[in-house]
Every structure is written in structure tokens, then in C-alpha cells.
Amino acid sequence: MKPEFKILSPTAILGYGFPVESFLRGMAEKPDLIAVDAGSTDPGPYYLGAGKSFTDRAGVKRDLRYMLSAGVRAAIPVVIGTAGGSGAAPHLEWCRQIVLEIAREEGLSFQMAVIPTDVDRETLHEALDEGRIEALDLVPPLTHHAIDASPHIVAQIGVEPFMRALAAGAQVVLAGRAYDPACFAALPILRGYDPGLALHCGKILECAAIAASPGSGSDCALGVLREDSFILKALSAERQFTAESAAAHTLYEKSDPYFLPGPGGVLDLTGCRFIEQPDGTVEVRGSKHVPRPYQVKLEGARPVGFRTLAIAGTRDPIMIGSIDSIIEAVQARVAGILGEGSPARVFFHLYGKNGVMGHLEPAKEARAHELGIVIEVVAETQEQADTVCSLTRSTLLHYGYPGRVATAGNLAFPFSPSDVRAGTVYEFSIYHLLAIDEATMFPFRMESIGEELPQ
């Protein structure tokens, strides 16, 4: 019988925070591993495209300070997946600098493996020509142009690159973009635990206490792997795991709860059982990992222009009643002033009407007593976006719609200036599978942190 293997997951996303008491309760369990998933594509294409983190630096540093100090003191690995939120080279370096700062400030020394997961363009052009790139469901086929236009292209790595780094003696592993469960599952798999259980446990732990009841993205959770099952345990008195909360989390953000595809295989949960224990924990059995030909998911985003926006509101019932025709008329007037081939796309987000659901909104008529209006302009240059936003805003402000009685102005602006430059706009350009020879990809770079570093 194998001993238990305990994984401490402090928080759903590195930088989201956690109560210190929960973390200390987790450390008191004498975990074998502290792991955290630091990223997501949820916040949209900007962060990957621009090479910026969607999490706050101070928040990440605070979380990491606890994790690194406790991990080094207890001599257990600290494994971080999807550094910097998107896991491309600038994100990885951003997070690495935070680790170095903490090591200096806390006087910590350790071996750190850094695993870049960027995929170079030549490799991708070649793979595309050789037919080794496959589009995911609903995604258009990849083009050479998309490869060239995307500043950062990353692959979601599986457990293997983490395992190689841990086997080489890394105490801290800092990886670029990684399959969410990989940072949790790599060490137990290396130690001989079942990959299906380890990956499913990681899949739940990657959101930390979100899978508990009541859920929280900023509280700790503990996973305990055994030979033929794993246990989920909450680490604060206010929450516990239930069979339903754990099972429900298996649905979350997945298109099929029974088959969860990942790098090199699929997690088959058709035989999975969630067994509630009387002590507020849940035992999970029967999760299977079925190997498949090795593919990694690629992600990329490309710039598509520059955005300027203006925020305003209206409280006029006559205007609200005919808002659609007013906006149509304003757009026609703006187009008339700008002339043929206007370089900008203009979007009106009408909060109180269909600002949230857009064309999917089943309630077609606005019945609210006030509307929030966001004028969004995307153009080839920032100056063009500014010009079109300014013109659209001033035209809407003074447009004399039929039946108008409030002739001093149609909009209430909460801010001066009314128009805000929002910078470069990105869109997802790559979300495809790449067939790889896993053993040749994503090597780590080992760094000695601490003593040898110049102060």
C-alpha cells in the first residue's frame, strides 16, 4: 500500500489570495507538494497578445511569498503552472523576477527549474505544412498568416516537462503555459501514483476551494492521493467538500464532463464515483487516464487595432423608447461625415437593453428607466479610434431625434474626459492542437537561486 500523497492548493489563481489560517492549516497537514495554477484564457486575448499579466503583481508576490517560504522551509516542491497568467516568455520572466525578489528578501536558496513553453514560428509553419496541426471544434483552420501575426504562441504542456524538472532535483518549478492539472499531478505521477487519479485530483485542485461548498476562489484546498482514490479536503471551517460540489466542479468550464482531453491522453470519468465522507471530505474513485497520441493545445492572440471608448447614460424615456433608431441615425450621420471606407468599427453597448447578451438577448425592447451606453471604437490607429469615438459621442450627444424635448444634450457623462484610450485590441488567433514528439520538447533550465546570486 502506498503512503498518502498530499497536495496543497492555496488559491484558484496565483494572486487571488488566501486566508493565512487556511494556508497554515494546510501546512500542518505536512503536504508533499504545494502547487498553483497561475493562469487562464478566461480574461480574454489581450493578456497573451500583449505579454502582460492579468493578475496584480503585489497579489502574486504576496501569495508566492507564503508558498516559497513554507515550501523551502518544509523542503517540499513548489510547482507553478502558467506563470504570469498566460505563460508566454514575458509572463514567465515577470513571475521569475517576483520569485527572485522574494528569495532575496527572505534569504531563501533553492534550485529552480524554469520551463518556457513558447513554440517558435518555424516549427509551427513546418507543422502546418506537414498536417500536424488540427483545429479544435468551432475554431477556423490555422493559417501561416495567423502564425506570423501572433506575437506570443504558447503550448499547454502536460505533466512530462514538470516530471523531468522534478526528477532533476528542482525544488521550485516555474512553468509557462501548462494544462491546468499538470502542476498538481506531475510529482505524484513521478512517484508512481495513478495518472488518472492524479490528473482528476489536479483538475479539481486547480480551482482550489471553488469546488468546495460554499465555493471560494481565494481559499485553500487539500488533495490526498491514495493508491486507488483521492480525498478532497477544505481547509477553513466555513466550507467543506460534498459529493455534489466536487462532481459539479467536474462540469465547470468543460464541454463534456465524462471525457476531459489533455496533453497525451483523455481523462475518462465514466466510471468515476464521488463518495461523501462524514468529516466534510469527499473521496473520488474510478477516474481513468487513457493515453492518446501526444498533442498539445496551442494558444495565440494577434493585434487587430486600437480601441477608444466613451461611457455615458441616458435617463430620458423618449430617447430610451426609440434608442435603436437613434443609434442607427447617428451611425449614418457619422459615416456621412467620415466618408466612404471609414477605417473604424463602432459598437454600442446598451446596458439596460442588451448590453450583456447582445443579439442573444430575448427581451427585445428596452424597458429600463435609464440606459448605460458604452461607445466602443476599434480602428487601425489610436488616432483614428479617437477621432471616430469623439465624432460619434458628440453626434449622439446633440442628435435631434423625433419627439425630443430635452434639447440641451442627450447624454450624462460620468467622467471628464469622456473618452478613454484603451490601447491595442487583440483577438484569439490560435487555438489548435499540435502533434508533437513529447520527449524532445519543453526542456527546463535549472537555476540556483539564493546564495550564489549577487545582492
Add this chain to the structure above:
Amino acid sequence: MKKMLDLARVVRSKNSGPYELVLDVILKDDQSFEALRESGQFSPQRIASAYGVPVTDIRRIVWFQPANAVKVVMPRHIVSGSPGDSDVYGAQQHAPLLDLEFDL
């Protein structure tokens, strides 16, 4: 007639990647789950009409007994965060489900 919230304790939407939207309904108990599933009334046609989309947009409906849940997979018509999007995370697209009623 049973209203959605007579039967369900969670009704939510979220991206599953930037190109897909998933709707999750977690029923209150085994009985509600079985009754809804057996009734055939949580159908692609009804969901498509609630959202005003063609029935072919309802890519999959998956019943997941371990969580007493049912999942609907739809395409995002605007990819997450692309110009014109209104819900980058896809977390506020669930409301039309709240208006559904079922004869159970």
C-alpha cells in the same frame, strides 16, 4: 408547471475556451434530475428558441448524473474578447434558462 428555479439550484454559463459557451443546470436532487431528463422537455429545440438561435447551435446536451446536472454546449458567435463581444468570460448568458417552465 414547474419553473426552472423550482427544480434547479445552480443555473450558470461560462466559456469552455474562447470559442465555446457552456450552460450548466444543477438540479436540486435526484428526483428533479430524473424527472427533467425523462420528460424530454429540456430539449435542443426549447433551448435554441430561448436564445433565438438555430437548433444546430445547440451542439450537445450532456446529462451528468454524479452532479445531478445537465450541460449545454453552444458556439460563441463572437469569440471571447474579439471586437463586439459583450461578455469575455461568458458568465452572464444564463438568464433565458431561468424563464423556462416544465410540465413534470
